[in-house]
Amino acid sequence: MKNKKSLDADKWRYWRAIAVERLGHKKASIRLFENLAKKRSYYGFLASNEVKQPAQLNKLQQEVDSFLYSSLSQTDEAKRAYEFYHLDRLNLARSEWNNLKSKTSHSQLVTLAQIAHDWGWNHQSILAFAKSRNIDDIDKRFPRYKLSKYQLESEQHEIPLSWAYAITRQESAFKVDAISSAGAKGLMQLTHNTAKHVYRKSKKFIHHRYSNSRQLLDPDTNIELGIAHLGELLKTFNGHLILATAAYNAGSHRVEQWLRNNSVSDPILWIEQIPYKETREYVKNVLTYQEIYSQLTESDDSFLSKTPYFPIPTSMQTNLNVGSR
Structure with missing residues (x-):
């Protein structure tokens, strides 16, 4: 942000x-x-x-020139990217899109972002907005991808819808075929071991039999398993979203270890003292994104406003059976 x-x-x-x-x-x-x-x-x-004020999103919809929009959309690269994208041949689509970007001036990036958004290519839209430094078009930078699916899975696992979206936004920025260096895959960046573990425990909520990590590149399967994992973590940490968020990034065993040595009950101060810088920034980003999505989805489930009621335990004894990420 x-x-x-x-x-x-x-x-x-x-x-x-x-x-x-x-x-x-x-x-x-x-x-x-x-x-x-x-x-x-x-x-x-x-x-x-x-000061008990609503969080300010400072939204500003970016206007694009209709002539430039049409011109860029009609380039050979854009036409090929569009066809490949809608055929799910994403590597080829990205290649054409990157060729188009390389020929586009910085001032035209917002128009490219709008084109990608209109195609439903959320990841490329987010990247183009970020590169253009026009970051106030919040509705497009924080898409409500597959809203009904996210709503259904969030309700089934009793987690905030805005949290599920915030985790996805942080993990992959909605890149459906994202693969990390550690082998985590898809929208919510699940490893095969975590996916297998979650599938065994939440099989009744998963609509497709899970056996192969390639299945994590299917958006619906990834959403089902990812949100089931979030629900499991939230239960493990007694509804404490900050701890569950840290565990999604660093693993439950590490969060449990930090809690065993913890003497800080203030949740905001605890975040500042998370030993891993990556996890510290991860938690801050997710809480920020969750606030944004809470407003965009009108779900009134922001956790930041509730933090005073969720002190960090100074000791915690629990049997963690959560697969490491």
């Missing part, structure tokens, strides 16, 4: 406001929180909670 310098500045502003408040300067801290709350960021959303 933000570059590192911006995030570091927001972090400093947030904790400064907290310090000012704890020194007894209530009015001064409120002013600091209110200024920070104008920003669409993790710390901006936290500041909104402090």
Whole structure:
């Protein structure tokens, strides 16, 4: 969402406001929180909670030139990319799309992003918006892909819809055929071992027999298994979404280890002290994205506003039977 310098500045502003408040300067801290709350960021959303204001998404729909849109859509590369994409020949589609991008000026990237969005090619739309640095068209940058499927699976496993979307946005940015260096596959980046484990435990919710990791590249199968895994993690950590999110990234065994040595009950402070930088930033991103999706889906299930009611346990004894990622 933000570059590192911006995030570091927001972090400093947030904790400064907290310090000012704890020194007894209530009015001064409120002013600091209110200024920070104008920003669409993790710390901006936290500041909104402090002053009991709705999180500000600052949405702005990007307008595109209709003539340029038509011209780019009619290029040979765009026509071939469109055909390959709708034939699910994604590598060939990407090759043509990248050729088109290489011939496109920076100022035309927003138009390419709009074209990809209109095709339903969410991943390429997200990438083009990011590269163009036009990041305020939130509706397109945070697509509600397969909404009915996500709703059904989230309801079955009793997890927030916005959380399922936030995890997907963070894991793959909706790249349906994503494959990581560790072998995690698909929208929600599941490994074969995790998928097998989840399938055994949640077979009644999975509509296709799972046996081969290639099946994880099927969006519906990946969504079913990924959301089932999220539901399992949320139960493992007694409904604590922050801990479950950390476990999705780092593994349940590591989160359990951190909790055994934990002396910090404040959830926001605990996040700042997560030993792994990757997991620390991962949790912040997911909570930020969840706030955005909570508003976009009108689901009123944001977790950031509930964090005061979910202290981090300072010790936790539980039998974890969650497959490592």
